[in-house]
Amino acid sequence: MALATKSGRNTARPPAAAPTRGFWASTIGKKTVMAASGLIMLAYLVAHVTGNLKVFFGPEEFNGYGHWLRVMGAPVLHHQWGLWIARIVLLTAVVAHAVSAYQLSRRDIKARPTAYVHRRKGASYATRTMRWGGVVLGLFIVWHVLDLTTGTVHAGGFEEGRPYQNVIDTFSTWYGNVIYIVAMLAVGLHVRHGFWSAAQTLGIGNARRERALTFLANALALVLTAGFIAVPVGVMTGVVS
């Protein structure tokens, strides 16, 4: 067993805080919130990339899809209710994800205050970029909403209900393409570690499912990144115009 070394005042150092069984107080509880909210956003991204690819079938189909989002759930739901429910769920997920990520990261950094003098190569790139990648994604989400949902920072004349033209406007600027492509690479990396990690956090992962989960994580990351990036590439090459 571990040694409680007897030496002056260091003896039997008391724990830093009183133990608690609370859900949110626990690192595992917070991590569960992070995993669940991450998976909600991931499910949304799969639907989102599918919808985005309709841009390759012309303005009618793409704008029609945009219109459908507003009548989604009809006739049970009133106009735009479905869309607003989705927005509220997503906003809750983003906030829950960011708050748990922030609190856990603070704690993790505090738990390892001194670095080793002899540095060695750490974990995989995707694993090491979860925090900064997450921040990049958070900033991207803000820009993206202001660009294509509200039109506040949109390049050119933003027209509600004409998403096809709006998308072409955005991807006709160099910075629009750069921001978008960088963010989508970040999504791929984040999902690659995040999906697999969420499975472990929720206790779904085990040695037997290891290969299947890793494969699924890589496949999801690749499909999302490639699918999203196809749109600006389509605009740049003139396939979408």
Place this chain on the structure above:
Amino acid sequence: MRLNLRVWRQKNGDAEGAMATYRVDGISPDMSFLEMLDTLNEELILRGEDPVAFDHDCREGICGACSLVINGDAHGPERTTSCQLHMRSFRDGDTIDVEPWRAAAFPVVKDLVVDRSAFDRIIQAGGYVSVPTGSAPEAHATPVPKADADHAFEHAECIGCGACVAACPNGSAMLFTSAKVNHLGVLPQGAPERESRVLDMVAQMDAEGFGGCTLTGECATACPKGIPLPSIAAMNKEWLRARRKAGRS
């Protein structure tokens, strides 16, 4: 063999520490890493200097005392304990860095010695089974399926060395805690305390100031006993299950 050592020296928990450089000569490749440090200490004592303090006890890889980060790796380059690491793993003329376990929950006591009593308190919180004492139980009264026995044994191998914490970029004790939760959780003897064990051990682990798990896998790579990474997922599952049960009762 002749080696350059860079060793962390720190007078006590409150003092500033720094790496100090030493040369050792006449090291046999058959020496263990600790015997090499003994050689250095003998020289330091002859020179009237303070010998390097490091933890050790069994020197056969079963007690978990020998806590050395060697060239940035907990227990050094081989998958074994520092005491079972031999100098043949290094080359003549090498420079070797030796540092203590680094984690907020494992404060340095002196040089390479850290206080790991946080682990003891995690075990005290729930890493036990309650048994009636007195008459010995009938050996065949509680059969354990082979697969469960194997699972328990695999996790009972944890020697509480703390290499998992030392290797983790978050100073997390999830692998250590999961070893005991997995070990006792599958056994019938551990069943009565199954829920309180995982809840209390995790609560104590958090209270000690260990970090959370980000599944980097450094712990399982460093573990000299091969406690596998999926044991953490299994503990998460146990914890969530215990929370659900606690919510119902």
